[in-house]
Amino acid sequence: MTEQVTEQAMRKPERPPAGGEGPAIAFEAEAACALRAVYEGSLICGERGVDPPAVTFKESPRDVVTEIDRRIEHTIRRHLEPCGHPVLGEEGCGPNAVFPPVDDQPVWVVDPLDGTANFVSGMPWFAVAAGLWVGGDFVLGAVALPASRELLFTHGVRGAFLNGRPLSRPGRESPFAQALIAAGFAGHVPDPEQRRRQYALFGRINDQSRGALRLGSTIANICQVAAGRLQGAYGLGVRVWDAAAALAIARAAGYTVRWRLDPQDPTRLDFVVGTAAVVTAINAAMAETGAAAALETPESETQA
Numbered sequence: 001m002t003e004q005v006t007e008q009a010m011r012k013p014e015r016p017p018a019g020g021e022g023p024a025i026a027f028e029a030e031a032a033c034a035l036r037a038v039y040e041g042s043l044i045c046g047e048r049g050v051d052p053p054a055v056t057f058k059e060s061p062r063d064v065v066t067e068i069d070r071r072i073e074h075t076i077r078r079h080l081e082p083c084g085h086p087v088l089g090e091e092g093c094g095p096n097a098v099f100p101p102v103d104d105q106p107v108w109v110v111d112p113l114d115g116t117a118n119f120v121s122g123m124p125w126f127a128v129a130a131g132l133w134v135g136g137d138f139v140l141g142a143v144a145l146p147a148s149r150e151l152l153f154t155h156g157v158r159g160a161f162l163n164g165r166p167l168s169r170p171g172r173e174s175p176f177a178q179a180l181i182a183a184g185f186a187g188h189v190p191d192p193e194q195r196r197r198q199y200a201l202f203g204r205i206n207d208q209s210r211g212a213l214r215l216g217s218t219i220a221n222i223c224q225v226a227a228g229r230l231q232g233a234y235g236l237g238v239r240v241w242d243a244a245a246a247l248a249i250a251r252a253a254g255y256t257v258r259w260r261l262d263p264q265d266p267t268r269l270d271f272v273v274g275t276a277a278v279v280t281a282i283n284a285a286m287a288e289t290g291a292a293a294a295l296e297t298p299e300s301e302t303q304a
């Protein structure tokens with residue numbers, strides 16, 4: 001992940017969409033701002049010293065925040081400000097940031113450091129992300145994976161990119177039994193029975209596939225799908241900022257994406273992303289175990 005990537009990425013030649021679902025909406029100025037924002041924010045991660053940073057706990061012992069999170073979010077907001085859209089961030093909301101908005105006004109959805117517990121522990125599975133919500137959909141995203149020096153981003157109708165290289169879904173899909181799948185869970189679930197059903201789903205997927213992983217960063221999980229390293233990922237009751245940017249990237253790369261906002265708390269959502277066969281299998285397992293209702297394709301999406 002280099003300065004050169006951010007300077008050259010926006011000058012890629014035009015090409016058709018990658019074949020995913022959803023609208024091919026340009027927002028090229030916003031895409032450039034998001035890419036610059038997450039790149040600059042990711043540089044702050046390199047300032048972590050030998051000793052773990054001090055943490056503050058939020059919803060659960062694994063849901064933590066550090067001063068580095070706050071500094072990254074401040075940096076991202078500064079780079080997004082020229083676009084003039086409200087910002088919904090994990091560590092705070094900007095003026096007029098209501099989600100979902102009452103009209104079609106664009107709203108930035110930002111996670112300054114997804115996987116803070118991993119970051120604090122010196123583990124490499126964390127991400128810096130900025131996505132844009134417009135008209136009921138996640139239309140663009142930029143994600144930095146600092147530990148692997150990778151930038152993933154959408155660029156209008158040009159599709160999705162990893163360090164400037166186009167991403168696209170494999171032409172040949174693996175069967176579910178050969179799929180490696182990552183899971184994301186809400187930090188706190190007040191209903192013990194619901195948590196039991198979620199773990200039952202995790203166990204079923206683990207037993208029927210190549211394996212189910214719980215790696216501690218929903219954004220990084222989805223990006224590994226977009227990069228073709230995992231065949232699927234799902235999340236239950238995760239915060240919208242934990243998925244927005246990465247879902248836009250995975251869809252632009254040609255993968256199947258399904259999601260649903262929680263009607264009681266629209267800053268939470270359930271999602272499934274991956275190859276078509278894997279999404280179908282996970283979706284069925286979610287319904288059969290009672291972990292979540294089956295996810296339909298959002299109205300804003302259309303099949304390629």
